[in-house]
Amino acid sequence: MAKYLYRLGKWAADNRKKVLLGACGVLVVLVVLALSMGPSFSDKMTIPGTESQKASKLLTKAFPSTKNAKAQVQVLFKAPKHKTLESKKERKIISETINDIKKDKAVSSVASPVVLQNYSKNKRIGYALVTYKSTAKKVSEISKKKILNVVKKARKAGIQTELAGDVSFSSIEVGGVTEGIGVLVAYLVLAVTFTSFLAAGMPILTALIGLGIGLMGIITATNYMDIASYALSLSAMLGLAVAIDYALFIITRFRRELGNGYSIKESVGIAIGTAGNAVVFAGMTVVVALLGLSVAKIPFLTMMGLSAAFSVFIAILVAILVVPALLGLIGGKIGPSRQNRLLKRLSRVNKKADSSGWGNFVTTHPLLVTILSVAILISMSTPVFHMNLGLPDNGMKSKVTMDRRAYDLQTEAYGKGVHAPLVILAQTSTKTKNAQEAMNATVKELRSLANVKSVTPAAPSSLHRVSMISLIPKTGPNDPKTSALVHAIRKKSMSLQKSQHVKLYVTGATAVNLDISQKLSDALPGFCLLIAGFAFILLVVVFRSILIPLKAVLGFILSLAATLGFLVFAIQDGHLISMFGFPTSGPILSFLPVIVVGILFGLAMDYEVFLVSRMREGFIHSGDTKKSVLIGMRESGSVVTAAGLIMVAVFAGFMMTSEPIIKSMGLSLTVGVLFDAFIVRMTMVPAVITLMGKSAWYLPKWLDKLLPDIDIEGKSILEEEQKRKKIS
Structure with missing residues (x-):
């Protein structure tokens, strides 16, 4: 694959104007199409097969007028x-x-x-x-x-x-001032990394092209698929972050090869064949992880994963087509000989204090570093054991929004339970002798349950022997007492079937949210095992090692647990809500853990591949594990650090919005990248590999023969180029 990408990079550099005009043309067409059709988001969150979904279907059958209310x-x-x-x-x-x-x-x-x-x-x-x-x-x-x-x-x-x-008077905003701040911080990180303002602008420019294509494509798709509005924000933050990072990796390699004496065209080809190869591999890992969300068989979650995967896929295409085309156009202006003097001095300071300093410290004290890293992650993970999943309502929005003000007025006037109405369908059987008496007895039984504020008389339907009852609890939608009431009603249905031949079905937003949270909780362990197994097999193929993939998976699990634990501590327990701008404490977004698993897995593998692949290359040449770790930290550590900081900047920008769902996603990804990139990949990984020594790279010979050689470092290209250089 490296050779094909090498040729693709050279072709894009040769046809740079056509590629750039083509990309801009696709963007313009999609913008016109999206604006003409307009967005048609669907924020309905239902799961086929759940009790509340069955009740909803029965409701529309028995009361047809509710279908198109x-x-x-x-x-x-x-x-x-x-x-x-x-x-x-x-x-x-x-x-x-x-x-x-x-x-x-x-x-x-x-x-x-x-x-x-x-x-x-x-x-x-x-x-x-x-x-x-x-x-x-x-x-x-x-x-x-x-x-x-x-x-x-x-x-x-x-x-x-x-x-x-029913009508929404607020909309999800993408690309506001706060997101712009994140992009600005990313630009400053790139400027220091590249020591060039012009080079720093290139990843931002290509990322915005890819982001525009991705988002316009998703907006157009909303007219044909049920895509939630917050899926657009997730796609935006993820697509923007990975696009900047992928361009960073490729441009860094391009400038290195340019400094080695290769021409602009050859440097572009080598950069796409090596760094671009790693980008494709890592990016497709993110795509697979996001598509893996469909394993939970939850429609809205599947569409969120599909939307985000599409955005990342566009970022990959932009990285291997638009970036080399732009390098072919202005690559000579960002070469090593054209560096900004002020930023060059800053870069030298960073290199002196960072590249060898941190690497030397980690490899000199590997056991201490490993113990401290694991201790920090485990201590941050402990709150996860009392995690409470739910869906945020208007009560978690900022007090400056009309949604929150209306919510507070309703609460003040009618109590918290007004936001958690339950629709109960009571269906009699052919064995029921007197339907009216059975309904009266059912209403009486419901009123006797704990935490019930009011129950309306049963409204009969002429179809399916069904009556509708409305119940208002005393507590709000995310209160455990309300969840207990839903379970109590479903349990009461069993006794009513025996005594009155009446079966109860519970639906309404609160019951639906409860079923969704339960379904997602049940799906999370299986999804984590699937992702961990996939990661292990993938990394065995990449690094041709048993222990390094095992270490990577364990590190990912630790960073994931620490991320979720931090969210529980900050949001659910309310210890840091004022710091992060949450108006009030509340449950963890029900689908957030599954999304965090998918996204953080992909990003963790990104950093693992870019960092450890260079260590493996160094070990192959030297046979010295500690030396190979230092080489990897020196040559890839600074780039991975910059990539992590860019991710944090972009995600933190989305965290500044007032929308609680987007804020929660932004916070979780910001914290997740901080833990995984800096505690796991840049600290624990080199320390553990140093402790392992040569055994870190052990792979049974019989397994080595079975595994394909994907050449993620692009060794074949470099060898060919070196031979060609010697001949010339």
Whole structure:
């Protein structure tokens, strides 16, 4: 494969204008296509086969009107202090607000708080119910702007007014100011690494091209697939980070070969055949890990993995096509002879203090370093044993958002349980003698359960012998008591089947989230074993060793456990929520552990391949393990360090958003890279290899003959180039 990539790199350098124009052309076409079609995200999180999903299907069969239910929005009002919503001024404002909302032709009806009689006990809070003529997904942006303008008018009149319900009035933002800060930090890291401002801009430029193609492709795909909005943010942060890193590896190798006396074209070819070969291998490992999320058989998680894998795949293509084309165009301007003087001095300081200094320290005290590294990771892992999975609701959003303000008003007026309604379907059998009596007995049994605030009478359907019951718990959606109530209702169904011949099905957002969290918890151990097994086999092939892959897998497990443990400590236990900008503590995002496993595995293998492959190359030539470790740390350590810092900068940029889901993903990946790149790969790996000595590279001869030689270091290319150089 190295030889094919070598030829591809030279071809891209020769046809640089065609390649660059082609990439820009693809980007423009996708931008036009995405803008013309518009995004159509689907944030429904359901899992086929779960109890709540079965209940949802029965609900749509028994009550067909719920399938295409019209969008409803609650317009929440709160009167000023010492006044109520029945005060003269407040009644007038509410009336004017309702009349203004009715002017929108997309609105079917508006029911006032007086009609609904939904005032809080002190009558300071209530809501009007707006029903649209279309479903929530089809409510136009124009209609959204109209009702938002009406809300602003009501606020100016002196009454707090917020919106809640089916229609989303907030959107996921990608590419904001905070993300830009991350890119700026990445540029500064590149500038110091390359000692050239021009060279530092190249990875950013190529990454933005790849990012644009990837995101526009995903936005277009939302019109044909059910892709969640936060999948776009995950794809953006991952695609941007790996694209910059991959360009960093290739450009670093290009400049090295240029310094060795090769021409620009030959240097490009060698860089793509060696570093590019490692990029393809490592990148495809990330892609496979993300596609592996489909093993859990959870549709929305599969689509998240597919979207992120597509973004990474585009980053790989950009690295082996656009980067060499750009190097062929301006490569001569970033060679060793054109370095920036100021940054060159900084780079020399770094090299003097970092490359040999850290490597010498680790290899001189390998046992101490190993013990300390393992101790740090294990101590950070301990909170993981009480991890509580869930899905964030509007109560975890920033208090400056309307979603959070509406959430707080609902909580103040009606209690926490208003956010965790349960829909219960009671289905009678042919053995039921009196359906009405059975339903009354069922409602009575439900009211007797612990943590129940209210239960509505059963509403019968003419189909499938089903009645619908609404239950409001006393506690919120992520409270363990609410989860216990769902389990209690399902357990109660068993006794009711015997006494009343009535079977209960529980659904609603809370029940769905509970089932999703349980399904993901059950899938996590199997997915971890699959990833660990895949990593071991992969690294045995790459490094032709048994102990090094074993060490890599154990290191990955430690960094993963430490990452999840830190999240529990920081977010769930609430010790660092103010530091990271979380408004309140809460459960760990239910699908976050699975995503972190997939992504961190791919990134960990990236760093392992780039660092240890150079150590292996040094061992082959010297036969001295300690010397080979020092060579790897000197020649690849600084690049891996820069790559890790770039990843941290990009992920941390996304962590600054106010959206809790994106913030959680950004934090987990930031912490994960810090642990894996700097504690495991740059510290524990060289220390453990030093302790292993020559046995680190041991591989049984019979296994060596069976394994394919993938030549990830591109040795065949270098040997050919050296021969050609001698002949010429």
